[in-house]
Amino acid sequence: MTHALQVENLRVSFPTGDGGLVYPVDGVSFTLDRGRTLALVGESGCGKSLTSLALLRLIPSPGRIENGSTILLGDTDVLSLRGEPLRKIRGRRIGMVFQDPMTSLNPVFTVGDQIAEGVRAHFDVSRAEARRRALMLLQEVGIPDPAARLDAYPHQLSGGMRQRVMIAIALSAEPEILVADEPTTALDVTVQAQILEVLDRLRDRHGMAVLLITHDLGIVAGRADRVAVMYAGQIVEEAPTERLFASPSHPYTQGLFASIPRIRGPIGRLSPIGGSVPAPGAWPSGCRFRPRCPRAFEKSETMPPLLPVGPDHRMRCWLAERERA
Amino acid sequence: MTLLQVRNLVKHYHAGGLFRAPAPPVRAVQGVSLDIGQGETLALVGESGCGKSSVGRTVLRLQEPTAGSATFEGIDLFALDRVALRKMRRRMQIIFQDPYSSLNPRMTVGAAIAEGMQIHRLATGTAVGRRVGALLEEVGLDPGYATRYPHEFSGGQRQRIGIARALAVEPSFIVCDEPVSALDVSVQAQVLNLLADLQRDRGLSYLFIAHDLAVVRQIAHRVAVMYLGRIVEEGPTEALLRAPRHPYTVALLSAVPEPDPERQRARIVLGGDLPSPSHPPPGCPFHPRCFHPLRSERCRVEEPTLRPVGGTLAACHYAETTPSPEAAAAAVSPAAPEG
Numbered sequence: 001m002t003h004a005l006q007v008e009n010l011r012v013s014f015p016t017g018d019g020g021l022v023y024p025v026d027g028v029s030f031t032l033d034r035g036r037t038l039a040l041v042g043e044s045g046c047g048k049s050l051t052s053l054a055l056l057r058l059i060p061s062p063g064r065i066e067n068g069s070t071i072l073l074g075d076t077d078v079l080s081l082r083g084e085p086l087r088k089i090r091g092r093r094i095g096m097v098f099q100d101p102m103t104s105l106n107p108v109f110t111v112g113d114q115i116a117e118g119v120r121a122h123f124d125v126s127r128a129e130a131r132r133r134a135l136m137l138l139q140e141v142g143i144p145d146p147a148a149r150l151d152a153y154p155h156q157l158s159g160g161m162r163q164r165v166m167i168a169i170a171l172s173a174e175p176e177i178l179v180a181d182e183p184t185t186a187l188d189v190t191v192q193a194q195i196l197e198v199l200d201r202l203r204d205r206h207g208m209a210v211l212l213i214t215h216d217l218g219i220v221a222g223r224a225d226r227v228a229v230m231y232a233g234q235i236v237e238e239a240p241t242e243r244l245f246a247s248p249s250h251p252y253t254q255g256l257f258a259s260i261p262r263i264r265g266p267i268g269r270l271s272p273i274g275g276s277v278p279a280p281g282a283w284p285s286g287c288r289f290r291p292r293c294p295r296a297f298e299k300s301e302t303m304p305p306l307l308p309v310g311p312d313h314r315m316r317c318w319l320a321e322r323e324r325a
Numbered sequence: 326m327t328l329l330q331v332r333n334l335v336k337h338y339h340a341g342g343l344f345r346a347p348a349p350p351v352r353a354v355q356g357v358s359l360d361i362g363q364g365e366t367l368a369l370v371g372e373s374g375c376g377k378s379s380v381g382r383t384v385l386r387l388q389e390p391t392a393g394s395a396t397f398e399g400i401d402l403f404a405l406d407r408v409a410l411r412k413m414r415r416r417m418q419i420i421f422q423d424p425y426s427s428l429n430p431r432m433t434v435g436a437a438i439a440e441g442m443q444i445h446r447l448a449t450g451t452a453v454g455r456r457v458g459a460l461l462e463e464v465g466l467d468p469g470y471a472t473r474y475p476h477e478f479s480g481g482q483r484q485r486i487g488i489a490r491a492l493a494v495e496p497s498f499i500v501c502d503e504p505v506s507a508l509d510v511s512v513q514a515q516v517l518n519l520l521a522d523l524q525r526d527r528g529l530s531y532l533f534i535a536h537d538l539a540v541v542r543q544i545a546h547r548v549a550v551m552y553l554g555r556i557v558e559e560g561p562t563e564a565l566l567r568a569p570r571h572p573y574t575v576a577l578l579s580a581v582p583e584p585d586p587e588r589q590r591a592r593i594v595l596g597g598d599l600p601s602p603s604h605p606p607p608g609c610p611f612h613p614r615c616f617h618p619l620r621s622e623r624c625r626v627e628e629p630t631l632r633p634v635g636g637t638l639a640a641c642h643y644a645e646t647t648p649s650p651e652a653a654a655a656a657v658s659p660a661a662p663e664g
Contacts (some may be wrong), residue, residue, distance in 0.1 A: 245584065263539040
């Protein structure tokens with residue numbers, strides 16, 4: 001079966017000052033299907049955002065996608081595209097929503113102009129038709145009084161409204177895949193709840209596939225179908241959401257859960273993971289979590305592959321062999 | 326014993342200027358009263374623009390108040406002259422959200438931490454270096470880091486440096502302005518534990534300004550919820566989180582994302598945006614977005630005051646019958662109001 005998106009052994013390299021290379025994304029593989037949400041979860045520097053930029057071939061220079069990586073968008077081999085065909089998948093087939101809506105919107109054009117520009121970039125329609133579609137899109141993302149807001153400038157809107165406009169622009173091309181990179185991180189919690197509802201509704205209505213990139217396990221629960229946890233450029237655990245939350249198995253995932261302050265249940269001292277995420281280039285040999293891992297053992301000095309630990313559940317840790325046995 | 330007492334604090338910012346017509350003032354703080362005891366943490370919670378940071382900064386006189394009073398150990402903070410204020414700053418410190426922009430990039434970590442103790446003449450000569458080393462150890466850093474520069478450190482380490490810098494003058498009270506919201510979750514937990522340890526060891530009092538109720542639950546003894554410049558509910562942390570009485574607290578609690586699929590209950594999705602603090606609505610500030618089944622004409626005209634209901638103080642005319650988060654969400658959902 002063809003997936004909406006299939007990523008195989010994705011590696012992104014950056015040159016270092018001393019002539020070497022570092023790999024902030026180092027062998028990432030996943031698939032995503034229509035109408036589904038995959039959450040890519042991790043802390044800063046784990047490689048989750050570079051992974052999403054790689055999908056659109058937007059890795060900033062001098063970084064590059066290494067040979068041997070595969071990105072299939074339906075049947076299209078994204079890494080073989082050049083020029084115009086590549087430009088046509090950006091936005092048109094994969095839409096993107098970023099964390100900060102203020103820096104992604106142009107301050108000197110009205111919201112309506114910016115959405116209509118997106119429509120006309122992808123479809124051969126008149127100005128009037130593009131404006132009509134812009135109005136429908138504003139309605140769809142739940143902006144109150146959309147006809148009046150068409151002529152508003154970004155600074156006249158709140159952060160939540162701007163993020164809705166960004167989603168409308170991403171939707172204007174009717175993409176198959178929506179990549180949402182920390183879409184609510186800059187927003188207040190009550191606004192966050194509104195935006196996440198909009199994304200869920202659009203996924204269900206249009207059968208889009210959503211790649212949700214976040215550091216917040218709280219917004220993943222009950223939203224994503226599947227979760228992949230990233231650490232130091234690699235996926236270290238992946239499972240259906242319910243399964244991952246019911247039995248997180250990789251010591252890093254367990255550490256993340258133990259670090260989260262809870263709004264209910266018994267209250268006690270948090271048990272954070274010691275130390276901090278090492279920078280690319282300072283990764284240890286063997287398992288990259290080894291220096292911070294309370295359960296590291298001799299075998300951790302060899303890099304583990306993703307090993308099965310339960311139904312449709314894999315982790316990059318040798319403990320999987322013991323736990324299955 | 327009450328360490329800090331604030332009464333009817335008002336802070337307005339005046340918009341407009343030399344070349345612009347005067348605009349209505351931004352009413353950031355509209356009559357806030359609070360008490361913090363020794364060794365106690367009071368969390369001030371609310372969304373952006375609610376005025377919580379303005380309260381913290383005005384109490385420290387980093388900004389001048391528009392009206393109201395504040396006393397610290399009985400001393401009137403708003404009457405202090407420059408010299409007296411500088412002395413008082415030894416007792417009251419602040420930690421900021423962004424550890425990147427709050428440290429001078431050209432100053433070594435050691436010099437940044439030593440600056441306060443030298444200004445207040447708390448140490449001289451070799452004693453300075455010894456105390457800097459001890460402070461770095463106390464916040465969980467290597468004393469050898471004193472000779473390094475801020476850019477060499479991660480966000481979590483910089484926040485620890487900011488904490489060491491605040492501790493250097495041996496304050497008894499620290500305003501923590503969103504101290505963990507820019508940090509990764511594993512680092513956030515480390516810093517929360519550190520703040521709790523320091524409070525236990527040094528008897529510190531905190532005004533903990535935050536937007537995340539789960540973080541607040543971890544660290545605060547009492548919570549005050551702010552909306553449009555006013556405290557709308559206040560009480561002991563567990564009582565307020567277990568049985569919130571103000572509809573805004575209910576909505577805020579319902580919006581907290583929980584890392585538990587079984588807890589994915591229906592949420593209250595508040596309609597509309599926060600009104601502008603330049604044009605706050607009349608009556609109850611929350612009435613245009615309120616979902617309380619009994620909300621009425623009274624809410625539009627009469628501003629409710631804080632009064633004891635259940636285990637907290639709530640500023641709602643109908644606080645006795647405020648629905649629980651679960652009941653409210655069930656009544657509002659699934660057709661959540663749009664926009």
